[in-house]
Amino acid sequence: MLSSFAGAYSFDNLRYLVEGLGITILVSICSIIGSFILGLILGLIRYVKFKYVSAIVGFIIDIIRNLPLILILFFTYFGLPNIGVKPDVIPAAILAMTIFESAMVAEIVRSGIAAVDPGQMEGARANGLTYWQAMRYIVLPQAIMKMIPAMVSQFISLVKDTSLATIILLPEMMFRAQIIYGQNTNYIIPMFVALAVLYFIVCFALSILSRYLEKRLA
Amino acid sequence: MIHIFQEYGGTLLYGLGQTLLCSLIALFLSLVIGTLFALMEESETKWLREVARVYIEVFRNIPLLVITMFFYVVFPLYIIKMSGFVAGTIGLTLYTSAFIAETVRAGIQSVDPGQMEGARANGMTYWQAMRYVVLPQAFRYVIPPLGNQFVNLVKNSSTLAFVAGFDLMYEGNIIASNSLETMSTYACVALLYLIITMPVSYYMKYLENKLA
Numbered sequence: 001m002l003s004s005f006a007g008a009y010s011f012d013n014l015r016y017l018v019e020g021l022g023i024t025i026l027v028s029i030c031s032i033i034g035s036f037i038l039g040l041i042l043g044l045i046r047y048v049k050f051k052y053v054s055a056i057v058g059f060i061i062d063i064i065r066n067l068p069l070i071l072i073l074f075f076t077y078f079g080l081p082n083i084g085v086k087p088d089v090i091p092a093a094i095l096a097m098t099i100f101e102s103a104m105v106a107e108i109v110r111s112g113i114a115a116v117d118p119g120q121m122e123g124a125r126a127n128g129l130t131y132w133q134a135m136r137y138i139v140l141p142q143a144i145m146k147m148i149p150a151m152v153s154q155f156i157s158l159v160k161d162t163s164l165a166t167i168i169l170l171p172e173m174m175f176r177a178q179i180i181y182g183q184n185t186n187y188i189i190p191m192f193v194a195l196a197v198l199y200f201i202v203c204f205a206l207s208i209l210s211r212y213l214e215k216r217l218a
Numbered sequence: 219m220i221h222i223f224q225e226y227g228g229t230l231l232y233g234l235g236q237t238l239l240c241s242l243i244a245l246f247l248s249l250v251i252g253t254l255f256a257l258m259e260e261s262e263t264k265w266l267r268e269v270a271r272v273y274i275e276v277f278r279n280i281p282l283l284v285i286t287m288f289f290y291v292v293f294p295l296y297i298i299k300m301s302g303f304v305a306g307t308i309g310l311t312l313y314t315s316a317f318i319a320e321t322v323r324a325g326i327q328s329v330d331p332g333q334m335e336g337a338r339a340n341g342m343t344y345w346q347a348m349r350y351v352v353l354p355q356a357f358r359y360v361i362p363p364l365g366n367q368f369v370n371l372v373k374n375s376s377t378l379a380f381v382a383g384f385d386l387m388y389e390g391n392i393i394a395s396n397s398l399e400t401m402s403t404y405a406c407v408a409l410l411y412l413i414i415t416m417p418v419s420y421y422m423k424y425l426e427n428k429l430a
């Protein structure tokens with residue numbers, strides 16, 4: 001048993017696995033940035049209630065929120081080539097994660113804005129700010145404070161969800177662990193231990209961050 | 219899209235059935251396990267609280283896929299052979315139970331502590347008070363988040379596709395590679411998922427607004 005651990009954790013294997021963690025983190029960070037920006041815009045559109053536009057955007061958000069991420073990954077990687085666009089695997093993964101997560105973030109943004117006391121908006125308008133000025137300088141800063149804990153938990157699940165991109169052969173950590181234990185069945189348990197520990201470290205660090213922010217901002 | 223349904227409708231519906239079946243089994247089991255761990259977390263015994271804490275943190279912070287693959291790959295090798303469906307359902311149950319435990323705990327905490335004190339003052343033991351007074355009230359708050367967990371379960375059950383669980387995603391994937399019409403096959407699969415998840419999540423939103 002011990003020797004299989006020693007063999008599985010050879011320098012080359014570990015380096016290969018940690019490079020996979022690098023891809024996991026790269027895809028996560030790109031999708032976090034993308035979905036934060038896109039989600040903020042979509043959430044605002046949904047909250048503000050432009051005629052028709054908000055209803056349509058809201059409906060699309062609901063559709064995406066209610067689909068499995070794996071299906072969206074299939075759409076971007078295997079579906080898009082069917083209509084003439086052929087993205088590489090990393091962009092396809094980032095695209096799918098961004099689409100999926102921005103729908104989630106949009107809901108967080110919407111409920112965050114709704115949680116701000118309406119008196120804030122009224123007060124700002126009464127003091128001569130336009131609607132968008134009041135939104136930008138008064139309401140949004142308070143709303144973002146309220147959103148941060150939920151947002152961080154969403155990003156934790158994003159990091160975990162990158163493992164699903166194994167199915168479109170994204171060479172991230174899960175995928176590489178499968179390759180390593182495919183060479184030698186004795187490596188299976190060591191690889192699962194390594195996967196569990198590495199994912200746990202990244203996600204647990206983020207959950208500690210979210211709990212800290214929750215206390216600071218409450 | 220229509221001819222995909224005509225040609226592969228039976229297979230897709232079978233997959234939908236498997237998806238629903240494993241989601242319902244996992245929902246029931248994870249509700250039981252989750253409530254158990256929530257009670258442990260709220261109990262007055264220190265080691266029980268710590269065991270529950272560790273369980274919840276571990277399963278919340280490891281990807282579902284890793285848990286499912288563990289049961290699919292490691293278990294048959296050393297302990298017992300199981301089908302992809304069983305491995306997937308076990309993985310889903312353990313993963314979801316950690317989230318449900320947190321939900322139930324929040325529900326218990328939202329019940330006025332006076333309820334527990336009153337029940338104890340009337341001669342009930344701690345567990346009687348919990349069972350007959352606190353938990354029934356806690357579950358009222360827990361229902362909308364539980365509905366959302368069910369939606370998550372249906373979505374997450376697509377990991378069964380990794381372990382040959384013959385769920386909707388798995389069948390859809392096979393049809394896509396047979397028919398080569400990826401876009402319309404995935405659109406059919408999406409439609410079938412939405413038929414389950416959309417009504418539930420809209421209803422839960424309605425309940426949330428009603429309770430709030």
